[in-house]
Amino acid sequence: MKKLILGMAIVASAFVFGQKGDVNAQLQAANKAAMDAYNAKNYAAAAPKFVEIYDLLKANGQDNKMYMYYAGLSHALANNSDASIKIYTDLVNSGFTGVETTYTAKEKKSGQVVNLDKATWDLMKKNSEYSDFKTEQTPSIEHELYETLSSLLLNAKKPNEALVIIEKGLVKFPNNAKLKEAQTTAYLQSGNTDKFISGLKEQLAKNPNDATNWYNLGVMQSKTPATTNDALDSFKKAIELKPDFAEAYQNLVYTTIGDDGKVVADINALRKDKPDEASKLIDARRERFAKALPFAEGWYKVAPKSIDAVTTLKEIYVVTKNNEKVKEMKAKEAELSAAAK
CATH class of the missing domain: 1.25.40.10 (Tetratricopeptide repeat domain)
Incomplete structure (x- = not known):
């Protein structure tokens, strides 16, 4: 905010x-x-x-x-x-x-405009040495x-x-x-998240070009599975309005991938007794990572010094089996880590 x-x-x-x-x-x-x-x-x-x-x-x-x-x-x-x-x-x-009322008059001899209090201003009206008596209200x-x-x-x-x-x-x-x-x-x-979301939508109805509000709306929508697709659309709109919006790219990645920790736990639980079901989860996971890849690459492009962007992109390359890119990101990760020390 x-x-x-x-x-x-x-x-x-x-x-x-x-x-x-x-x-x-x-x-x-x-x-x-x-x-x-x-x-x-x-x-x-x-x-x-x-x-x-x-x-x-x-x-x-x-x-x-x-x-x-x-x-x-x-x-x-x-x-x-x-x-x-x-x-x-x-x-x-x-x-x-x-709001204040200012009182001014011009000295005839010098031509200078002077500020006066009301009582003096009223008195000066009788003085032939002053002219152009004016009042003005401040906003x-x-x-x-x-x-x-x-x-x-x-x-x-x-x-x-x-x-x-x-x-x-x-x-x-x-x-x-x-x-x-x-x-x-x-x-x-x-x-009061419901009113927060309603407020965001109301503001966006009046000003649809506010990238931050689109991003904030996406964050709230991403918290509910039923509005995940809406969240993706909101993040994309934020990036459309602000192409270097790193946080919007980041959330596009995370929202597209979903709760990967839970998925990995489910895969590990099924590997021994239900390998076919585990394989289906692995394929679906790889597909989600592939969908997230362009967003992760966009994130890295606008935030090349973000170790989070680099690490996330590396992990996506691991899942999508792009070994050359994995090596590249590992080297970049090491470079950024060394620079941070």
């Missing part, structure tokens, strides 16, 4: 408040420390500074949760998942959307909050908690592909 990837540019704020000088000084210092740490990728240090900014603002009448969002993001980037989950959960439950980040919190919970192996957030998010954003994907992952983590 996909790993959590977080990234957002945090823009430094210019604090202009009609408050005591020491408060402004604290805000400026905390803001600088937060931004310096964030830009230096010292996210663990940035997070508490963003919280400090939020607390200072709130103590002075401004509940600007954007700074808690920055803190949650920084905690996530610092792999401090518990703190990040708590902040994102609080933001989601509070209904925070991140909502509410969907991102749901997506990120879901990913954080899944990464923390908390699928049931993730499902609560995902389902709440899908009420607001029913067509959100990331939440749908997270929901499918949560079903798998929670052991």
Whole structure:
């Protein structure tokens, strides 16, 4: 499954408040420390500074949760998942959307556009030195909050908690592909394989070109004998979409061969008393290995340094009695084993 990837540019704020000088000084210092740490990728240090900014603002009448969002993001980037989950959960439950109104005006003398708080912006309208008064709303980040919190919970192996957030998010954003994907992952983590498979099929109906979903569907189908052929088709579709999909080739091989350990045990049990039946099993086994051969060769082609691919291909050549290829694969196997030491 996909790993959590977080990234957002945090823009430094210019604090202009009609408050005591020491408060402004604290805000400026905390803001600088937060931004310096964030830009230096010292996210663990940035997070508490963003919280400090939020607390200072709130103590002075401004509940600007954007700074808690920055803190949650920084905690996530610092792999401090518990703190990040708590902040994102609080933001989601509070209904925070991140939508802000910006107020700007142009200085006639310099032509520079300046950002203002609403009170100052209203006052400046009476000032003949300013013009072009504009307001603009920033886009909502509410969907991102749901997506990120879901990913954080899944990464923390908390699928049931993730499902609560995902389902709440899908009420607001029913067509959100990331939440749908997270929901499918949560079903798998929670052991609800039927819903996991249904989720995969639903996603593939909307996007049939997703090789990973075809592969995941094949993995689930391969677990049930009745859907083995469906699994083979799913793996082939994954390879069609992603020709270098080594894992799909690998699963094509294993699914085609089946439970070979059991087959070998059955053959050995029959050899003495029922040699004819044992021979039939041997022939059927050889036929399955022959069918798996092109998939194994494809696997080796896209993953020539995989010792699993080499060993599997060698064993197939043994069963299909291709001695020259057996020698070649033995040499390759020895080469890879030596390189791994």
